[in-house]
Amino acid sequence: MRFFKLLLLSLWAVALGARAELPDYQVFPAKGTQLLLWVASERGRAEPEMQAARKLAARGVEVWSLDPLGAFFLPQLSRGMDAVPQQDLADWLRAALASGKRVTVYAVARAAVPVLRAAALLDQAQRKRLGVVLMYPNLYTVAEPLATPDYLDVGALTGLRVRVLQPRRSAATPWLPGLVAHLKSRGARVDYAILENLREGYWARETPTEFEVAEGQRMDGLLLRELKILGRK
Amino acid sequence: MKRLLMSLAMGMFLSSGGHAAGFEARAATPAPALKARDLSGAPKTLADYRGKVVLLNFWASWCPPCLREMPSMERLRVKMAGRPLEIVALASAESAEDTKPFLSKMKLGFPILLDPDGSNTKRWKVFALPTTFVLDARGRVRHVLTGPTEWDEGEALKIIEAMLAEQAVAPK
Numbered sequence: 001m002r003f004f005k006l007l008l009l010s011l012w013a014v015a016l017g018a019r020a021e022l023p024d025y026q027v028f029p030a031k032g033t034q035l036l037l038w039v040a041s042e043r044g045r046a047e048p049e050m051q052a053a054r055k056l057a058a059r060g061v062e063v064w065s066l067d068p069l070g071a072f073f074l075p076q077l078s079r080g081m082d083a084v085p086q087q088d089l090a091d092w093l094r095a096a097l098a099s100g101k102r103v104t105v106y107a108v109a110r111a112a113v114p115v116l117r118a119a120a121l122l123d124q125a126q127r128k129r130l131g132v133v134l135m136y137p138n139l140y141t142v143a144e145p146l147a148t149p150d151y152l153d154v155g156a157l158t159g160l161r162v163r164v165l166q167p168r169r170s171a172a173t174p175w176l177p178g179l180v181a182h183l184k185s186r187g188a189r190v191d192y193a194i195l196e197n198l199r200e201g202y203w204a205r206e207t208p209t210e211f212e213v214a215e216g217q218r219m220d221g222l223l224l225r226e227l228k229i230l231g232r233k
Numbered sequence: 234m235k236r237l238l239m240s241l242a243m244g245m246f247l248s249s250g251g252h253a254a255g256f257e258a259r260a261a262t263p264a265p266a267l268k269a270r271d272l273s274g275a276p277k278t279l280a281d282y283r284g285k286v287v288l289l290n291f292w293a294s295w296c297p298p299c300l301r302e303m304p305s306m307e308r309l310r311v312k313m314a315g316r317p318l319e320i321v322a323l324a325s326a327e328s329a330e331d332t333k334p335f336l337s338k339m340k341l342g343f344p345i346l347l348d349p350d351g352s353n354t355k356r357w358k359v360f361a362l363p364t365t366f367v368l369d370a371r372g373r374v375r376h377v378l379t380g381p382t383e384w385d386e387g388e389a390l391k392i393i394e395a396m397l398a399e400q401a402v403a404p405k
Contacts, residue, residue: 144360144379145357145379146357149358169295173326
């Protein structure tokens with residue numbers, strides 16, 4: 001698996017050269033039946049996200065955490081996500097499905113792009129076994145004032161179960177119906193939840209509200225709820 | 234950790250509209266309809282401001298860059314008193330209740346409009362906050378800025394002055 005070789009190489013390079021304290025790929029093992037593939041946003045990982053991954057593992061959900069931009073040495077910008085090798089990510093999804101656990105991918109912001117493109121590369125039977133939670137996904141190709149928004153074609157998503165989590169306090173909230181319609185048009189089975197009183201990236205804001213801090217500490221609970229909802233879809 | 238913090242800071246800055254990409258000139262595009270109410274509940278449209286240069290700012294009370302640029306918009310209002318400029322700030326997808334905590338702290342002399350269902354935000358195709366449109370006296374979009382700026386100085390002030398000068402020589 002070229003992807004894993006690359007991950008190991010990047011881990012080694014980061015550890016030796018970049019002085020980053022967080023490697024680009026981390027596993028939080030657990031003996032339960034669920035596996036969460038956590039794909040970090042273009043912002044990288046924040047400590048509350050790592051804490052949530054640890055708490056999930058303690059509650060029996062295994063977490064494989066990937067920072068795709070770090071892993072593939074891509075610029076830490078939204079557009080960097082568009083360059084993540086899809087086939088490598090699809091191999092990663094297949095490896096997760098082969099674990100025999102119930103697999104859910106959680107992707108934040110623009111990380112939705114490589115995750116959905118990779119899901120589109122799976123065969124339909126594999127895709128039906130996968131659940132995807134997208135936190136304020138950004139799928140725009142064009143989002144300019146006075147221009148009709150346009151979304152990336154991420155490929156066929158037939159049978160893919162998708163939950164979109166959208167913080168209410170976001171410029172993207174009024175546009176959520178269009179995004180959901182786009183995903184449905186690609187064949188995904190989509191629904192969404194609005195996260196009231198929260199902003200995008202609420203777990204790592206520069207000036208968070210008390211509520212945002214509290215919700216950042218309860219992210220494991222949010223994700224457990226989402227796993228249950230996806231399990232029922 | 235330094236890399237993480239830097240990327241976090243950059244990401245927050247970009248995603249929250251913390252950057253201003255610079256003013257974008259438009260070729261006198263007809264403006265979409267504005268149908269909103271002010272804080273007293275009175276309906277407002279662009280026709281209410283016809284004959285003036287209009288600075289239409291889309292903002293939200295939860296958006297730090299939006300709040301940071303508000304004082305400069307108020308200074309611009311004071312600086313331009315008596316001249317045909319109208320500053321209008323439309324709270325995107327927020328209720329009067331949502332805006333109250335901020336507006337009680339910062340006294341602003343320009344009108345605040347409400348867009349609780351986000352319909353104006355969608356009609357004007359606003360995807361980031363703040364986004365500001367500068368309209369000429371005929372209600373046409375002439376400049377767009379995504380991100381915050383200091384409205385009472387630099388390029389912003391030059392653009393406003395140029396629009397006012399153009400308005401002064403335009404045939405009535």
